[in-house]
Amino acid sequence: MKKGILVLLLLFGFLPLFAPPNCEAIKDDEACYAGCQKALDAITFRQGSWQSQDLFDESLELCPGFAYSHMQKAVPFVKRGLFIEWKTMIDKAVEYDPVEFLGYRGWCRLQFLRDYEGCISDIEQLRSMINYDLGFCQTGDYHLEIVLALCYKAIGKTDKAMQIYQSRLDAGNEMHTGLYDYYHYGVLQYELDEYDAAFKSFERQVEENDYMGETYYFMGLIQKEKGDMKNATRTLMKAREYYRSGKFRSDTYTETLDKIYLSEIESAIKELANEK
Amino acid sequence: MRNWVFFFCICLIIGCTGNDVNKDKYNVGEIPFDPIKDDRNFKLCNENQIKQYYARNTPDNPAGYKGEKIALITHFANECKLPKMKGQDGYLTFRFIVNCEGEMGRYRVDEMDLDYQPKQFNKQIVFTLHAAIKKLDGWIPVNYKGKDYDFYQYLTFKLVDGRLKEIMP
Numbered sequence: 001m002k003k004g005i006l007v008l009l010l011l012f013g014f015l016p017l018f019a020p021p022n023c024e025a026i027k028d029d030e031a032c033y034a035g036c037q038k039a040l041d042a043i044t045f046r047q048g049s050w051q052s053q054d055l056f057d058e059s060l061e062l063c064p065g066f067a068y069s070h071m072q073k074a075v076p077f078v079k080r081g082l083f084i085e086w087k088t089m090i091d092k093a094v095e096y097d098p099v100e101f102l103g104y105r106g107w108c109r110l111q112f113l114r115d116y117e118g119c120i121s122d123i124e125q126l127r128s129m130i131n132y133d134l135g136f137c138q139t140g141d142y143h144l145e146i147v148l149a150l151c152y153k154a155i156g157k158t159d160k161a162m163q164i165y166q167s168r169l170d171a172g173n174e175m176h177t178g179l180y181d182y183y184h185y186g187v188l189q190y191e192l193d194e195y196d197a198a199f200k201s202f203e204r205q206v207e208e209n210d211y212m213g214e215t216y217y218f219m220g221l222i223q224k225e226k227g228d229m230k231n232a233t234r235t236l237m238k239a240r241e242y243y244r245s246g247k248f249r250s251d252t253y254t255e256t257l258d259k260i261y262l263s264e265i266e267s268a269i270k271e272l273a274n275e276k
Numbered sequence: 277m278r279n280w281v282f283f284f285c286i287c288l289i290i291g292c293t294g295n296d297v298n299k300d301k302y303n304v305g306e307i308p309f310d311p312i313k314d315d316r317n318f319k320l321c322n323e324n325q326i327k328q329y330y331a332r333n334t335p336d337n338p339a340g341y342k343g344e345k346i347a348l349i350t351h352f353a354n355e356c357k358l359p360k361m362k363g364q365d366g367y368l369t370f371r372f373i374v375n376c377e378g379e380m381g382r383y384r385v386d387e388m389d390l391d392y393q394p395k396q397f398n399k400q401i402v403f404t405l406h407a408a409i410k411k412l413d414g415w416i417p418v419n420y421k422g423k424d425y426d427f428y429q430y431l432t433f434k435l436v437d438g439r440l441k442e443i444m445p
Binding site: 114 | 301304305328330332343344345346347367369386388390392393394428441442444445
């Protein structure tokens with residue numbers, strides 16, 4: 001079952017999570033209905049092509065408040081490093097439909113710009129506007145609560161980050177466990193020198209999603225810290241083997257948080273060998 | 277007869293200009309050659325097929341850098357010893373093309389503050405980062421069915437007090 005969810009989530013990672021708009025729902029508004037149809041035409045062209053962008057412009061001429069077109073028009077700008085333009089457009093989408101797009105904008109601020117404060121602000125604003133679950137980020141990798149934890153950790157508010165992980169993961173709230181939650185929880189615990197707790201988190205990560213050499217890297221470091229050199233070597237070698245076979249954390253557009261690289265794993269193995 | 281030859285030549289010229297003949301319109305982020313800004317010696321393998329760095333629809337292999345991103349981070353840490361400068365906060369983005377042989381050109385610079393508003397950074401910061409970018413020599417081009425392609429790449433530097441805090445993507 002877990003593997004099924006995993007495959008589904010991985011699949012979602014490569015698909016646009018915003019479904020095409022249902023134009024029939026706004027049929028009574030003639031101009032916006034026509035604008036919506038233009039948006040449907042726009043998404044038949046390659047994202048970021050002038051044909052697609054022109055049609056979004058036409059869509060917005062017909063219906064300036066059509067948030068979906070503002071958002072879609074903005075997407076290629078963020079992917080291609082044109083952040084001033086992106087922000088202007090995505091702000092419009094948020095202005096016209098904050099509940100739909102605040103979480104998305106917040107996630108993009110973290111993913112593409114490491115704008116931790118901006119991300120927190122957007123997600124907290126979203127929380128203040130709804131009385132239901134915040135939901136997941138655009139890629140499907142994290143619940144937005146976990147996104148907050150990642151941001152709080154990055155700006156040094158580790159207590160706040162820890163509280164979020166504890167309330168989501170230690171409370172047995174397994175229904176909403178994401179693919180990488182225990183990994184990030186473990187990294188935070190490791191950085192706070194809570195080695196036993198961190199090791200347990202990494203073990204849980206392996207249970208949830210055993211597709212990352214990075215998890216074994218940290219487990220190996222903890223074993224080394226505890227003087228268990230034999231297992232440390234074995235675990236770090238496993239990390240390297242996983243990494244070399246393509247089992248590591250990656251993202252289509254940007255680098256992921258708490259990322260460990262092959263050269264770091266190899267350095268750790270080398271250091272261990274030198275210490276023996 | 278002369279008219280037919282003329283007509284044939286015109287068709288040939290139009291045919292050779294590639295797919296995108298509508299050159300008053302550009303795709304998002306496209307960097308057309310600018311004779312004032314750009315190096316004429318920087319050659320692309322195919323002007324009409326420049327991929328994005330993130331292209332990875334099977335069987336595309338996405339672009340990369342030898343030694344992964346940590347190699348980039350190390351490179352800029354070594355090459356850019358920027359002094360603390362108050363007010364030098366924001367994002368500095370260099371967009372450019374990497375050709376199918378891993379060479380770079382057609383640089384464009386976008387500067388914005390931490391509130392996503394346009395700003396101008398100290399020229400020394402821009403120069404230092406640009407010089408460091410030009411020294412990069414480990415790009416791995418987008419590959420499709422065994423063939424390497426030119427691709428668009430960007431590097432964004434988050435700066436606080438003139439110091440390098442993050443490198444994206």
